[in-house]
Amino acid sequence: MGTYMMFAQRIENLTGSLVREILQVAQNPEIISFAGGLPAPEIMPLPDFSQAPTEIYQYGLSEGEPALRQIIAQQLKGIGLACEPGQVLVTSGSQQGIDLVAKLFVEPGTPVLVEAPTYLAATQVFRLFGAEFIECALDPQGISPEQLEQLIAEKRPAFAYLIPTFQNPTGFCYSEARRRDIAAILDEHGIPLVEDEPYRELNFTDIKHRPIAAQMKQAPWIYLGSFSKTTCPGLRIGYLACSPQLMPYFSRLKQATDLHSNRIAQWWLADFISNGAYLPHLQRLREYYAERCEAMEAALQRYFGTMASWHRPEGGLFFWLRLQQAIDTRMLLPEAIQMKVAFMPGEAFYANPVAKCGAMRLNFSRSTPEEIERGIKILARLVEQASETLAELAD
């Protein structure tokens, strides 16, 4: 008898990742890559593990190192989220927080409310577990409270997954009013919130907005954070904080998933933050990225003036460029790569398939101001050519 393979049904939802393929191409050092969301390597801190205690090499606790959990809880209190160390779980990157959320909530047919557009790798995980997506339109102030309320009434999602601060892919930052209204609606209907904030600390201006979770009084919440964007992604340390009643579930799910996260990286992060080096580093990082954001803003104004619109982000890693013509930007990608520039087509960021959204996500953290100038110029020429071709076809 031949080979017999009985995969779980979810494997039908295991789609190839466009991002993965683009990122592999974009690793070519000759390419100016606006595609990924990679921190600039030259400004990363250089970890020193030489003072780590030897105990750190033994098995550890599923929830994470007590010192790091305490530091994270303090940080969260500092941004208004009442949170004790016992509500914090250290994860192997914030991607793992998404995997744990999917394990807790998602099975075939589970309705999940997401922004349109939203973080691609989150929808991939939710889809793998069988989620049906309910999309809520996003504008620079956030999702619309009215639409949220209507979608909850109609579809009753298991949870809402939102990225309110310097959203991926748009860079939008939810306004104070929207945060308050969304918290009230989720509370009223008892819908759990999954708030993903890997970019919060990359702010270029003063950001006073508390997390939405901080404004919720009744409904359960899960808050995901990461050290990948502010320190070293190769260490794979993120965290999940949650309402107290959810913690026993996440502890056990974490234990079943990988027992616990790498301890040496946890030790170093706790040391780096508590010895006072983290905040000055963060300040340098903000200035560094603000300069690149500024360079991209200038280049966009120079080359995309009338061809596109965008909202200048106040933090994070991305511009979301909306072209006047709603073309499918995936069509532009092969030629862009031939001309040594990579970007992420907007279509990839919608949980439910869209055609011709006419948008691009442009990362500014990884390229120098000169590369940004050069790359945006090339992209603008490509878009211009595509528009002319379309106009000719329409004639």
Added chain:
Amino acid sequence: MGTYMMFAQRIENLTGSLVREILQVAQNPEIISFAGGLPAPEIMPLPDFSQAPTEIYQYGLSEGEPALRQIIAQQLKGIGLACEPGQVLVTSGSQQGIDLVAKLFVEPGTPVLVEAPTYLAATQVFRLFGAEFIECALDPQGISPEQLEQLIAEKRPAFAYLIPTFQNPTGFCYSEARRRDIAAILDEHGIPLVEDEPYRELNFTDIKHRPIAAQMKQAPWIYLGSFSKTTCPGLRIGYLACSPQLMPYFSRLKQATDLHSNRIAQWWLADFISNGAYLPHLQRLREYYAERCEAMEAALQRYFGTMASWHRPEGGLFFWLRLQQAIDTRMLLPEAIQMKVAFMPGEAFYANPVAKCGAMRLNFSRSTPEEIERGIKILARLVEQASETLAELAD
């Protein structure tokens, strides 16, 4: 409206872990713990990260560091498993390999063939995803090929999960004949094999047995390995190797789960192995654990002579003690802990519930020969008392 929580159905299968609770108690340094499977900390290598290249702190490849994948493929070839680097995926501990296997194969009702007894934390993950367990009895030579063939005919499992070398919890090592017969049966029926071998390198005598996967010609195979038992578990690095056709699935599942594993730990392991330090370390470790195994054998002979039977392991971390009287050893645990000795009750290791299996798993790697002598003496007294109480009740 009150709090609304719609968990996935799998959460009903998310049982509390007896092991977890026992291990927490056993962390008390006053307790002689035979409960866990922890390496002895005093013989762990002390990683030196000072020569790590700075690139290692950036995001990396989902499949793992190329240098480490190559080393693992070479090691596997050395034990007879034909395997290219492209068939190796570095995982965040071998526990994550089990999670990825569950994601690929297991949904509610999926039949999974396991040994009875087997590794507790594997059945927990498979159960979480909805597995139904088909148990195959285990003797010191391995599972019975006849029973395997019969169970395949009757129940057609999605895969067989086996731990052929120094099995957890029994310490048994499958014979050459059984390995060959099992490979032939799985091949004939095209049943995928998941072969979990975290203990293979902890051999006290010369072990020439190839993995079962190495003897398979047709059916797909997955081989799980770990560096946690031979180096530092706190680094959380294990691996999965598999038939080439399975690799694209595992790559994507890994990416969705945590993007990739900690790179600094991968770098150090590749360096530690390739600079020639690993093999001498392994030799010291084998001698160290062999001495403790010997001490436990002697103590068992001294104190458990007629009360129990056991099979002296030729490697790994555990003795599997079968009492003459089939009592539920969970009943002994509170008193044992009061007397400052911890062990793992045998009942915990059966995928389907059993009562009164009359067995204990005893770890010998973590305790000194003196502690082993003292702890086994206390356990023997407890078992003796329990037997007397049972005899009185029977009168």
